[in-house]
Amino acid sequence: MATIKDVAREAGLSTGTISKALHDPQKVSRKNQVKIEAAIKKLNYKPNMLAQKFRASTSKTLVVMVPDIANLFFAKVISGIEAVAQAAGFSVLLGDTKDSLEREREFIRMVETRLADGLINLRPYYKDEALLPIKGVPSVTASSSSGTPSYSVRIDNVAASEKIVKHLIGLGHKRIGVISGLHHNPHTIDRLEGYKKALSQAGIDYDEDLVVEGDFNYWSGLSAAEQFCQMPNMPTAFFCMNDEMAIAAMKGFIDKGFCIPQDLSVAGFDDMDVSRYVVPTLTTVAQPAEKIGEKAAEMLISLIQGDTPKSEEVILPFEFIIRESTGPFQ
CATH class of the missing domain: 3.40.50.2300 (Response regulator)
Structure with missing residues (x-):
């Protein structure tokens, strides 16, 4: 593999001039630039980009x-x-x-x-x-x-979640389940706060038994749906903290014989492209x-x-x- 010394030898110039041409070409004459370019092409020289990054003020x-x-x-x-x-x-x-x-x-x-x-x-x-x-x-x-x-x-995750839950309450739902992210996740904390605010403003008591923890992945939405279906008095509406869990939960409910939205309402969060094409299409918050x-x-x-x-x-x-x-x- 050719080195900068080989390029200097081929061009008949010093290694310092070659280095200057690579890093600060405006300080090298056009005549020498032509020599250097010809030598680089002939030798198929590849500059050491790692070394260049260390020498440069920024790595870009x-x-x-x-x-x-x-x-x-x-x-x-x-x-x-x-x-x-x-x-x-x-x-x-x-x-x-x-x-x-x-x-x-x-x-x-x-x-x-x-x-x-x-x-x-x-x-x-x-x-x-x-x-x-x-x-x-x-x-x-x-x-x-x-x-x-x-x-x-x-x-504003709090306001967005509050908007979703107020929509479900406005449709007449009072028992609203949540499929959350992991409990310590900051997004989970903010979105749960929005859920609680909407319930409080509507005079509905918060029930922690209606919150099933997921992890923002499809399988956890499916698992949460299974848990809700085993409840003797399951919710009639669900706020899912992302679209992936919402879509999986809908499949879980439909597999159990429920119709959406006739029997159960489901809302998501994110507005992923697939949310516009699933059946039924998903009510959700669109994040930009x-x-x-x-x-x-x-x-x-x-x-x-x-x-x-x-x-x-x-x-x-x-x-x-x-x-x-x-x-x-x-």
């Missing part, structure tokens, strides 16, 4: 830490990040952390050692186990929860996933470039979409 790389890379919502957020990063000349490295703090530490070290310029974390802020923010490590939390102490982008990614990338790039974003927290609007899966209490 953003790390996106994803707790579950298979999650459809995260895929849309990443799409928004990619669009902004590419337009600004940055590449994006995806880090599937699988909710592992040790994996997060590895990606944080990439910024500390200048292999990357900054981090976007798609895991919401957990007060008791947060690794970020770290001084000197530009970072933004995308799809964050309330109370995030650093730069973040989110929707791509816009969340775009704003997070814009904020992070501003931090990397030494600018101060206008606000530490950006709260984007959500949209409540009524479809076929919710109907009046019979």
Whole structure:
């Protein structure tokens, strides 16, 4: 494999001139640039990009830490990040952390050692186990929860959940079940708060027995539906904390002989593409996933470039979409 010394020898120039041409070409004469380009082509020289990143002031790389890379919502957020990063000349490295703090530490070290310029974390802020923010490590939390102490982008999860549950109450449902995320997840906490607020305003007592814990994946929605079907006095409506669990729960209820929405109403959260095509189509809250990614990338790039974003927290609007899966209490 050719080295920078081989290129210098072939071009008849010093290694310093070759290095300058690779990193600061405007300081090298056009005549020498032609010689260097010819030598590089002849020798098929490949610069050591890792070394270049260490020498450069920035690596032009953003790390996106994803707790579950298979999650459809995260895929849309990443799409928004990619669009902004590419337009600004940055590449994006995806880090599937699988909710592992040790994996997060590895990606944080990439910024500390200048292999990357900054981090976007798609895991919401957990007060008791947060690794970020770290001084000197530009970072933004995308799809964050309330109370995030650093730069973040989110929707108002409390208000969105409250909107869903008020809709179900308005249809005449008083016994409303919840298929939640993991109980310690900040999104679960915010969305459960919205559920409780809607019940309280309607004069309905909160019953913790009507909350079945899931984990935001399909199978947990199916499992929760099975648990609800075993209740002697099961709810007539269900608020599911994401669309994946809602869609799986609908299948579970239908397999047990229930009709939706004639017998049971089901609402989700996120408005994934599939929610428009399942039968019945799913009532849900639409998060602007791509816009969340775009704003997070814009904020992070501003931090990397030494600018101060206008606000530490950006709260984007959500949209409540009524479809076929919710109907009046019979």
